[in-house]
Amino acid sequence: MSLLKTALRENTFVCVMEFVPKPSAQRFAAMEAIMARAHLCGWPMTVAIGDRVGSPLDLSPLDALSSFSTPVPALPHFSGKDRERHHLLAQLQRMDAAGLDQLLLLTGDRLPGHQPGERPVRYLESVAALQIARQACPHWLLGAALNPFKYREEEGGAQYLKAEKKLAAGADFLTLQLGFDASKHQEAVRWMSRQASPKPLLACLMSLTHGRATMLDHVAGVIVTPSMRAMLEAETAVSKAYAQARSVDRLALQIIGVKLMGYAGVHLSGIHELKQLLELEQRIDHWQACIHSLEQWTPAWNASWQMPGLPAVSFHPPESNWRLGESRITASRRETARYHLLHGMHALLFNRQNLLSKAFGWAVRLPLWQSAKGAQLLHRLERSVKRPLLGCDTCGRCRLEDTLYICPETCPKGLANGPCGGTSLNRCEFGDRECIHSVKYRTAKAVAQTAVLSERLIPCIEVQSRHHSSWPQWFDAQAPRVNARSTPRSLPESSPPAAHRQ
Incomplete structure (x- = not known):
C-alpha cells in the first residue's frame, strides 16, 4: 500500500510536497534532498508531480518520476487541458505498468495561448476523468480538487455541488485550491462532514510574501486581497529577511490550524530547498509547543496578519463575502x-x-x-x-x-x-x-x-x-x-x- 493511501486510511497527518517538473537537474536534486528527509515534524511526506502547470511541453509526471536518481513516493497529477479519454487511458496504462496506483485528477487551468473564438480547446473535466479512471482502475487511490475560496453564491454553491459529483464519480480525497482564508478552510470541513460518506481533505498552502502575491496574480482562482497585499508590502519595507521570516511563521501556523480543523494533511507549494523545509519545521515545532486548540490558534493566526499602523487584514474581496448556507440571489x-x-x-x-x-x-x-x-x-x-x-x-x-x-x-x-x-x-x-x-x-x-x-x-x-x-x-x-x-x-x-x- 502506498504511503499516501496508508496515511489517509490510518488518519495519519501527511505532507504532500508539490513539484513542478522542469528540465533542470538542480530542481530534481533539491527535491530528492527534501524527500530524503522522509518527514516533516514526524509527518510522512510524499511528492505531488504537477502536469502541464506552465506549458504542455513540460515533462510529464511519469517522465519526471523516472528522472529522479532514487525512487520517491509520488502522487502524479493528470490535467485535462486539451486532452481526451485516450490520453487518460494511456497514462493509466503507463502507471499500471510502473506499479503506480494513485492519481490526482484535475481539469486544469487555462491552456497558454487559448483564446475563446479561436480553435476550440476542450478539457477532459475532472468528473468525467474520475469516472473513466475509477472504471479502469477500481482499487486505485483517486483524488480531485475543490476551491472553497469563492465569495459569490453562484460560484461558491456551484463549486460544492460539483464536488458532490466528484465524490460520486469516485474521488477518495479532495485537495483544496491554494488559499489563506481560515473561515473558508473551516467551511469546507463542515461541508465534507455533512456528506453521506465523508472523505479526507488536504489543504494547499504556501508561505506568502509580497513577491509571491504578485506571482499569484497570474494563477486563476487564488485570492489575495488588497489589505493582504498592503501588509505584505509593509513587511517587505522593513526588510526582505523580516518578510521571509514572517511568511514562514504564518505557513507554520496555517499548517497547525488546518490540522486542528481536521484536515488529513497539507499540500505544500513553494518549498524548493531542504533549507526551507528545515526552517518551516523549526517554526512548526515552536508553535506546536504552545498551541493545542483552535481557541489558542485563532489569536496567533490573526496576529500574524497584523502590522503597526495598518487596518485589519480581510481575506475576502471588497465586493463580496458570501458564506456557504447563505441564500442571496435568484435568477432574472x-x-x-x-x-x-x-x-x-x-x-x-x-x-x-x-x-x-x-x-x-x-x-x-x-x-x-x-x-x-x-x-x-x-x-x-x-x-x-x-x-x-x-x-x-x-x-x-x-x-x-x-x-x-x-x-x-x-x-x-x-x-x-x-x-x-x-x-x-x-x-x-x-x-x-x-x-x-x-x-x-x-x-x-x-x-x-x-x-x-x-x-x-x-x-x-x-x-x-x-x-x-x-x-x-x-x-x-x-x-x-x-x-x-x-x-x-x-x-x-x-x-x-x-x-x-x-
Whole structure:
C-alpha cells in the first residue's frame, strides 16, 4: 500500500510536497534532498508531480518520476487541458505498468495561448476523468480538487455541488485550491462532514510574501486581497529577511490550524530547498509547543496578519463575502423564462412519448440520414437551429436536459458538470464573460432543480461523435444517469495494480 493511501486510511497527518517538473537537474536534486528527509515534524511526506502547470511541453509526471536518481513516493497529477479519454487511458496504462496506483485528477487551468473564438480547446473535466479512471482502475487511490475560496453564491454553491459529483464519480480525497482564508478552510470541513460518506481533505498552502502575491496574480482562482497585499508590502519595507521570516511563521501556523480543523494533511507549494523545509519545521515545532486548540490558534493566526499602523487584514474581496448556507440571489425573469420556454420545447419534441416527439424521432432516424451526405445535411440543420439559440457546437450527444438548457459548449473549456476553480466573483477564468455555471446555478435555484447540479454525472464527449447530429442518437437510447447520493465509497483496500480496461 502506498504511503499516501496508508496515511489517509490510518488518519495519519501527511505532507504532500508539490513539484513542478522542469528540465533542470538542480530542481530534481533539491527535491530528492527534501524527500530524503522522509518527514516533516514526524509527518510522512510524499511528492505531488504537477502536469502541464506552465506549458504542455513540460515533462510529464511519469517522465519526471523516472528522472529522479532514487525512487520517491509520488502522487502524479493528470490535467485535462486539451486532452481526451485516450490520453487518460494511456497514462493509466503507463502507471499500471510502473506499479503506480494513485492519481490526482484535475481539469486544469487555462491552456497558454487559448483564446475563446479561436480553435476550440476542450478539457477532459475532472468528473468525467474520475469516472473513466475509477472504471479502469477500481482499487486505485483517486483524488480531485475543490476551491472553497469563492465569495459569490453562484460560484461558491456551484463549486460544492460539483464536488458532490466528484465524490460520486469516485474521488477518495479532495485537495483544496491554494488559499489563506481560515473561515473558508473551516467551511469546507463542515461541508465534507455533512456528506453521506465523508472523505479526507488536504489543504494547499504556501508561505506568502509580497513577491509571491504578485506571482499569484497570474494563477486563476487564488485570492489575495488588497489589505493582504498592503501588509505584505509593509513587511517587505522593513526588510526582505523580516518578510521571509514572517511568511514562514504564518505557513507554520496555517499548517497547525488546518490540522486542528481536521484536515488529513497539507499540500505544500513553494518549498524548493531542504533549507526551507528545515526552517518551516523549526517554526512548526515552536508553535506546536504552545498551541493545542483552535481557541489558542485563532489569536496567533490573526496576529500574524497584523502590522503597526495598518487596518485589519480581510481575506475576502471588497465586493463580496458570501458564506456557504447563505441564500442571496435568484435568477432574472429572463433567465427563468428562457428555462421554461426551452423545457417546454424539449418536452414537446424530445420526451419520446407524445405523438409529436415520436413523429420527430421517426423522421430523424429515416435511412435518408444514414448516408454520408444525409448525415452531413442533418448535422447542418441541427446546428443552424441550435447554434443561434443556444451556442451549440453540435457535440453529437446533446446534454441540454442535464444542464438546464445552458449549452456546455459555450464554456471556453467545454465543461458540463460544473465550474472549474478559476472563476472570480462569477467571472470566467478567461475574463470575457460571466461563468455559464453561475447562470446555471441561479436558474436551477429559481426552478427548484439544484439537485440536477449534484446528482447527474455527465460523461465526456467522445472525439468521434463531435460535429454530428445528436437527434438520431437521442431517440435510439436513453442516456444513463448516475445518482450522486447512491454511490458512497470508502478508501480502497490494498491491492495489486489493477489490470487496465478499455
